[in-house]
Amino acid sequence: MAKRESQTIYTRAGLAVAAVVVLFAGWIFYSSVLTKPRLAWAVPLPKKNAGLHARFVAPGKVLQVTSDKIALYQAASGKELWSAPxxxxxxxxxxxxxxxxxxxxxxxxxxxxxxxxxxxxxxxxxxxxxxxxxxxxxxxxxxxxxxxxxxxxxxxxxxxxxxxxxxxxxxxxxxxxxxxxxxxxxxxxxxxxxxxxxxxxxxxxxxxxxxxxxxxxVERGGRVFKNGDDLPGGLPPTAAVLLAQELNGRLPGQEGVDRNRTQFIAAGDNVAELQVNLTEENMVAMDAIKRTKNSKLNANTTAAGSAGLATEIFNEMKRNSGAGIRWENHSKYQVTLKRRPADGAPDWSGELKGNVELYPLKTVDVLMAGKSIHLFDKKNQKIKEHALTFFVHNRFVGDERRRDDAPCVETNNTLYFFDQGVLTAMDLPGGDVRWRLPSVWISRLNFDAKGAVYVETTTAAPEDIEYSESVAIAQRVKPLLIKVDARSGKTLWKTEQTGQECFVAGKYLYVTKVNSGGLDLSSTGGSLQDGAMHFRIFRLNPSSGKVIWEYYHKGAPREVDFQEKRILLRYDNELQMLKFMGM
Missing domain, CATH: 2.40.10.480 (Thrombin, subunit H)
Incomplete structure (x- = not known):
């Protein structure tokens, strides 16, 4: 009897151990395989029918536009629901x-x-x-x-x-x-x-x-360009600078000054007509490469000082090639803002200094001029004016700006605006400043449903804004993601060099990163060659910023979109859907 009971105990113990082993193996398989993205389906794109755009358009639906047709797919299976030429x-x-x-x-x-x-x-x-x-x-x-x-x-x-x-x-x-x-x-x-x-x-x-x-x-537009004689004494033009002026009619890096322009911009209840007329041209050339106080070129170089020597050599090479000039627009403009149809809204006119852009949002329109912003309601009434610490980045100004790209966001009765070095949160409708966050080269803001702001920015210092073309081998600028409390402006966490762009999809937080030959794409200035690109997606814990998993693919997609646990990737030759399991 005792022997039988002993066998029963051993059998139960063995089953328990086996169950634990199975559960542990299952957990390992679940956490290492099922919780990471895997290919759910793919749709080939022949060259003659190259993809133009793809994105999620509704829960469980994907829209694709190619050169000759539009199609809707089921996100779960990749089944084509309809297509039309x-x-x-x-x-x-x-x-x-x-x-x-x-x-x-x-x-x-x-x-x-x-x-x-x-x-x-x-x-x-x-x-x-x-x-x-x-x-x-x-x-x-x-x-x-x-x-x-x-x-x-x-x-x-x-x-x-x-x-x-x-x-x-x-x-x-x-x-x-x-x-x-x-x-x-x-x-x-x-x-x-x-x-x-x-x-x-x-x-x-x-x-x-x-x-x-x-x-x-409209009045015919035009631009004014400086010549080499207008450079300050501290910035003598090199042979490369003068050659570029002779060939292109302008100095290197110079976009020129608008003589005048008229724009029509969708702005909520109406169309905003922006008229900008130059009254006093004043383009100022600044040194964009920091000059070395104590040159190491003729000094005894040690291992510790080799990085400084290399930095000085590369900066001199850039300067001699015609680079190193940063232009600031301090010109004066007569600016007129109208509404079409007017519906009783008065025209606004004033003299402003610096590059002028209008960024229309949901309840307010932001008129930016140099180092100032002016807030207007949809009836063309001026609400508030604020001074900026720095100029807005060139990607949001002039020819480099896309019409739907702006350094500002309006959400939850708050206006967020960022120049090259400071993010400012303003209460609406009054426009008073709530808080400011110093950070250099912010590129985009993202928001979740819990009142947090995810700030895509960099580790650059304010000095990097002034000397934006300097080579600094020992102090490389890295991508930085900051989570900020929208109410107070308090920084909740930071993560460096995890990714370059952030995406919030429901309760999930993702960042993407593209590298070229071991360098960030943002550092190479090269074209997007799929074979030379290394593409990564990181899923982050929204509470801590820690990486949960990483997905890698050799070759960068043209577009990426997220919907909860689904990830849509559009390559030149294929549309892919990734999916993962997990909480």
């Missing part, structure tokens, strides 16, 4: 009315804030209004979604498709070269031009299925 929509008759510049009006114009980088569905919160863009999102400027309709602007035609069925509805032609294509849920604005002294403004009302186009005469 891009030339299938009937082309509407072009209607155009010539008008004097002061006679422009579009009765009954629907609301049109600037393009949001998030695609908001009917049941989603539409309180986020972004000026920034995410990784690889360059082609989404041609694709807009309003309600259940997809609008595509290609080949001088704006085409409308039903998102649920793919049925082609309307095509609206426009004249001239496309300048901007803006939208919100209730309307679209197309601005194009055939000549420097005219613009075509086409308004489309999706709800009514109508459109109207007007030709508006």
């Amino acid at each position: 891009l030339d299938s929509a009937p082309v509407a008759t072009r209607t155009r009315k010539k008008a004097a510049p002061t006679e422009f009006s579009i009765p009954g114009m629907p609301s049109m804030p600037n393009l949001s980088v998030q695609v908001l569905d009917d049941d989603e919160d539409d309180s986020l209004d972004f000026g920034g863009l995410g990784f690889g999102q360059n082609s989404d400027k041609y694709v807009k979604i309003i309600g259940n309709d997809v609008w595509i602007c290609l080949g001088n035609v704006v085409r409308q498709f039903d998102l649920k069925s793919g049925a082609a509805r309307l095509s609206v032609p426009y004249q001239g070269q496309l300048e901007s294509f803006m939208s919100d849920k209730s309307g679209l604005l197309v601005v194009s031009a055939e000549r420097p002294d005219n613009k075509f403004v086409t308004m489309i009302d999706p709800a009514a299925g109508t459109h109207k186009s007007e030709e508006i005469k």
Whole structure:
């Protein structure tokens, strides 16, 4: 009897051990395999049908636009739900009315804030209004979604498709070269031009299925460029500088000064007309490469000082090649801001100094001029004015700026604005400053549902803004992600060099990183060659910023999008869906 009981105990113990081993092995398999992204499906893209844009458009749905068709896929299986050729929509008759510049009006114009980088569905919160863009999102400027309709602007035609069925509805032609294509849920604005002294403004009302186009005469634009004689005495032009001036009509790195320009920008309840006229030109050349006080070129070099010697040599090489000049625009402009249709809104006019840009948001419009910002409501009433510590980065100004890219975000009754060195949070509608966060070269802001701001920035120091072209071998600038409490501005955590761009998808936090030959893509200045790129996705713990898992792929996608546990990647030859399990 005792022997039988002993055998029973051993058997139970063995089963328990086996169960523990199985559970442990299962946990290892789950944590190391199932919780990491794996390929769920892929759709090949022949070269003749190259992809232009792909993204999530609704829970469990993926929209893809190629050179000749538009298609909707089931996110779970990759099954094509419908597809339609891009030339299938009937082309509407072009209607155009010539008008004097002061006679422009579009009765009954629907609301049109600037393009949001998030695609908001009917049941989603539409309180986020972004000026920034995410990784690889360059082609989404041609694709807009309003309600259940997809609008595509290609080949001088704006085409409308039903998102649920793919049925082609309307095509609206426009004249001239496309300048901007803006939208919100209730309307679209197309601005194009055939000549420097005219613009075509086409308004489309999706709800009514109508459109109207007007030709508006504007003052011919132009630019002023400096010459080598205008350089300060401390910046003598090298042979390379003078050669560039002779060949290009301008100095290296110089964008020129706007003589005048007129822009039409979708701005919520109306269209904002921005007129900028140069009254006093004043471009100031600054040394962008820090000069060494005690040269090491003729000194005895030790191992400890080799980095400093190499830094000095590389900086001299850059300076001799024509680099090292940073231009600051201190010119004066007469600026006029109008609303079309006016609906009683008065015109605003004033003299401002520095580069001028208008960034329309949900309830306010931000007029930036040099080192100042001016807040306006949609009735053109000025709310507040603030001084900036630094200039705004060039990517948000002039020719380098995309129309839907801005250094500001409006969400939850707060306006966030960042120059090259400071992030400022302002309470709305009053515009008073709530807090400031010093950080150099912020590129984008992201928000979660728990009141946190994820700041994409760098480890650069304020001195790097002044000497932006200096080579610093021993002090390389790294990507930095900061989580900030939106209410107080308190820093919750930081993580360095994990990734370059951040994405919030529900309760999940991701960052992406692209390297070229062991260097960050942002450091190489090279083109996006898939074979030479190393692409990584990191899932982070939102509470701590710690890495949960890492995904690697040789070759960088053109676009990436996230929806909860699904990851959409668009390569030149393939559309891929990744998926993972886990909490």
